[in-house]
Amino acid sequence: MTTISNRLQDILATIQSAEANSAYQQRVQLLAVSKAQPASAIREAYAAGQTIFGENYSQEALEKQKQLMDLVIEWHFIGPIQSNKTQIIAQNFSWVHSVDRLKIAQRLNEARASIKTPLNVCIQVNVSNEDTKSGVLPEQLEALAEAIEPLPNLKLRGLMAIPAPTADTTQQIAQFKQVRECYDALISRGFALDTLSIGMSNDYETAISQGATIVRIGSALFGARAPAKNTALSTSNNI
Numbered sequence: 039m040t041t042i043s044n045r046l047q048d049i050l051a052t053i054q055s056a057e058a059n060s061a062y063q064q065r066v067q068l069l070a071v072s073k074a075q076p077a078s079a080i081r082e083a084y085a086a087g088q089t090i091f092g093e094n095y096s097q098e099a100l101e102k103q104k105q106l107m108d109l110v111i112e113w114h115f116i117g118p119i120q121s122n123k124t125q126i127i128a129q130n131f132s133w134v135h136s137v138d139r140l141k142i143a144q145r146l147n148e149a150r151a152s153i154k155t156p157l158n159v160c161i162q163v164n165v166s167n168e169d170t171k172s173g174v175l176p177e178q179l180e181a182l183a184e185a186i187e188p189l190p191n192l193k194l195r196g197l198m199a200i201p202a203p204t205a206d207t208t209q210q211i212a213q214f215k216q217v218r219e220c221y222d223a224l225i226s227r228g229f230a231l232d233t234l235s236i237g238m239s240n241d242y243e244t245a246i247s248q249g250a251t252i253v254r255i256g257s258a259l260f261g262a263r264a265p266a267k268n269t270a271l272s273t274s275n276n277i
């Protein structure tokens with residue numbers, strides 16, 4: 039039987055060889071995406087050595103965090119952010135990958151004031167994915183980065199993107215290249231970024247070849263998820 043531990047070792051080995059073949063000479067971190075997985079699955083991955091986990095829904099995450107208080111986990115929030123959830127998110131996560139508007143960044147900044155360490159944030163960029171309305175358009179990226187940079191309780195670390203899913207490697211490369219160009223452009227404008235959060239179960243090797251420093255992997259590690267409640271009636275439940 040394939041266990042979470044077996045799959046974790048396979049994924050880490052794949053990441054390592056993709057890293058070795060990458061022209062960017064970057065270090066790559068695995069973010070285990072545990073949405074729709076029970077706390078027991080997180081515990082299993084943790085026992086196998088994984089300590090960084092990503093969640094998409096704040097309430098679901100909070101419940102699991104309560105059950106896993108005995109573990110030293112670094113939690114990353116990667117889902118769409120509603121304004122009324124900014125407090126919960128700012129106070130219960132170390133990282134947020136999905137900041138795409140100033141109002142949300144300002145609310146996260148305010149809610150983080152009571153915590154000593156700043157909240158690490160990535161701006162989500164919308165490249166070529168018509169399916170998701172999330173993410174700032176590349177042409178609006180620099181203005182948003184400039185507005186976030188001075189917020190004292192946030193630390194702008196880089197960019198996140200969820201390109202349109204495709205099995206075509208050429209297409210994957212083209213999409214990741216766009217994100218990489220946005221990232222390089224910000225760095226050349228003086229932003230001190232170190233994080234490119236791209237790549238999921240089906241395309242993380244390609245993402246690493248294009249410079250990913252964090253890959254966000256769910257189903258390849260935990261197995262298939264039950265469809266999310268709000269997409270249960272949709273014909274496509276593969277996201």
Ligand SMILES: *Cc1c(COP(=O)(O)O)cnc(C)c1O
Pocket residue numbers: 071073094116117200238239240254255256257258277
């Ligand atoms: C669900 C999700 C992932 C993981 O997707 P898999 O294809 O299961 O690896 C990564 N990033 C985000 C933002 C997600 O919502």
